[in-house]
Amino acid sequence: MRNVCAGRARTVFESSERRASLAWSAGSPRSLPESAILGLVTVGKRSEQQRLLEESYELALLRDPDFPRLFYDILFRKHPSTRALFKSNSLNAQRTMLSRTLVAAIDHLQDDAWLAEHLTPLGKDHVRYGVTPEMYEWVGDALVDSIAEVCEADWTDAHAAAWRAAYQRITQVMRRDVG
Numbered sequence: 001m002r003n004v005c006a007g008r009a010r011t012v013f014e015s016s017e018r019r020a021s022l023a024w025s026a027g028s029p030r031s032l033p034e035s036a037i038l039g040l041v042t043v044g045k046r047s048e049q050q051r052l053l054e055e056s057y058e059l060a061l062l063r064d065p066d067f068p069r070l071f072y073d074i075l076f077r078k079h080p081s082t083r084a085l086f087k088s089n090s091l092n093a094q095r096t097m098l099s100r101t102l103v104a105a106i107d108h109l110q111d112d113a114w115l116a117e118h119l120t121p122l123g124k125d126h127v128r129y130g131v132t133p134e135m136y137e138w139v140g141d142a143l144v145d146s147i148a149e150v151c152e153a154d155w156t157d158a159h160a161a162a163w164r165a166a167y168q169r170i171t172q173v174m175r176r177d178v179g
């Protein structure tokens with residue numbers, strides 16, 4: 001990360017209340033209690049992987065607070081069949097739920113019990129939504145591509161590797177009981 005924006009992102013993350021300042025919209029995903037969301041501001045020691053994930057996500061939000069929209073734009077452009085699966089939630093609400101779940105999961109990447117409690121039921125729900133295993137790859141690609149696009153020159157191979165590994169872990173737990 002090389003420039004002023006990156007510096008701002010790092011400063012926010014290195015503050016003890018860093019995530020309290022993130023630009024999440026109101027509301028929480030129904031699979032995550034508010035206490036889990038509030039836990040975001042209390043997590044202390046972070047791994048290098050978490051640092052890379054957080055600084056890139058924060059940078060993307062600083063540059064474009066609505067950047068999760070880009071994620072869905074990429075997904076629907078490359079895989080139009082996924083559009084029809086999103087029936088109940090407005091895309092605005094959906095963006096918020098996905099963002100909050102991702103951030104919470106990133107905060108608990110080393111907490112297997114937390115991941116299992118929150119993500120395995122979510123994975124079962126996704127079977128009911130009609131989500132297939134290959135779609136997880138599509139979503140992973142769209143997620144990484146959208147963050148990379150907004151981070152532009154500040155995006156590095158290390159960020160890409162951190163996101164790939166984190167997404168793989170999240171997906172693994174979501175799909176644990178569904179094959």
Ligand code: HEM
Nearest residue numbers: 029031082085086087088089097101125129131135136139
């Ligand atoms: C990291 C992986 C993913 C995370 C963290 C995630 C997160 C979420 C969350 C929090 C919800 C809100 C509803 C609920 O709590 O059940 C949701 C709904 C949904 N997700 Fe995901 N999701 C992921 C992967 C996927 C994939 C691969 C697809 C495939 C296209 C997908 C499609 C959907 C659909 C169709 C809904 C329901 C929307 C509606 O009813 O309008 N998700 N997801």
